[in-house]
Amino acid sequence: EAGVVQSPRYKIIEKKQPVAFWCNPISGHNTLYWYLQNLGQGPELLIRYENEEAVDDSQLPKDRFSAERLKGVDSTLKIQPAELGDSAVYLCASSRDGVDEQFFGPGTRLTVL
Amino acid sequence: GQNIDQPTEMTATEGAIVQINCTYQTSGFNGLFWYQQHAGEAPTFLSYNVLDGLEEKGRFSSFLSRSKGYSYLLLKELQMKDSASYLCALYSGTYKYIFGTGTRLKVLA
Numbered sequence: 001e002a003g004v005v006q007s008p009r010y011k012i013i014e015k016k017q018p019v020a021f022w023c024n025p026i027s028g029h030n031t032l033y034w035y036l037q038n039l040g041q042g043p044e045l046l047i048r049y050e051n052e053e054a055v056d057d058s059q060l061p062k063d064r065f066s067a068e069r070l071k072g073v074d075s076t077l078k079i080q081p082a083e084l085g086d087s088a089v090y091l092c093a094s095s096r097d098g099v100d101e102q103f104f105g106p107g108t109r110l111t112v113l
Numbered sequence: 114g115q116n117i118d119q120p121t122e123m124t125a126t127e128g129a130i131v132q133i134n135c136t137y138q139t140s141g142f143n144g145l146f147w148y149q150q151h152a153g154e155a156p157t158f159l160s161y162n163v164l165d166g167l168e169e170k171g172r173f174s175s176f177l178s179r180s181k182g183y184s185y186l187l188l189k190e191l192q193m194k195d196s197a198s199y200l201c202a203l204y205s206g207t208y209k210y211i212f213g214t215g216t217r218l219k220v221l222a
Binding site: 040042043048056091101102105106 | 143144146154155156157158161200202204209210211212213214215217
């Protein structure tokens with residue numbers, strides 16, 4: 001079984017530039033999560049999808065962050081414009097349903113200069 | 114709200130037993146997860162406790178006491194490859210997952 005796929009693995013951009021991350025969850029997993037993880041910290045939930053529906057986006061800074069999961073499979077997370085403080089690892093995870101263990105992708109390490 | 118506390122760092126010797134504690138303050142939750150995360154890698158699932166008591170999986174065991182507001186992860190026969198961060202996470206239903214800051218475990222030869 002293929003795992004959660006994320007791309008790119010690394011991204012370096014200048015502040016005020018846009019950036020997008022892509023995630024392909026494990027086949028058949030209805031629930032998809034985007035997390036932000038700073039060094040030495042646990043993952044912090046940004047948004048959670050049940051199929052196409054964003055069921056929890058309360059922690060997503062909506063002035064600059066957006067996400068979509070149009071067909072209930074792949075998802076993209078976008079930041080526009082990026083700020084220095086956005087430098088972190090962005091993790092995508094999926095689960096069969098909301099109560100199951102989560103399977104994490106390798107993450108995208110974003111550096112904003 | 115939900116606050117989760119874990120020790121920042123622990124050190125143990127190869128072959129030993131180590132207990133990593135997780136305490137929390139919450140009004141209610143469905144279950145508690147433990148994940149392992151090696152440096153630069155994604156977290157991987159270790160265990161999930163719904164009921165009070167001990168769940169054993171090989172060298173790893175996890176314990177939950179709802180009345181006392183804590184959980185622990187027990188690692189036996191430590192190996193060098195167990196050097197990693199261990200994350201405690203609460204699932205409170207209504208789609209809420211909260212992760213602790215993690216405990217960085219160093220296993221020494």
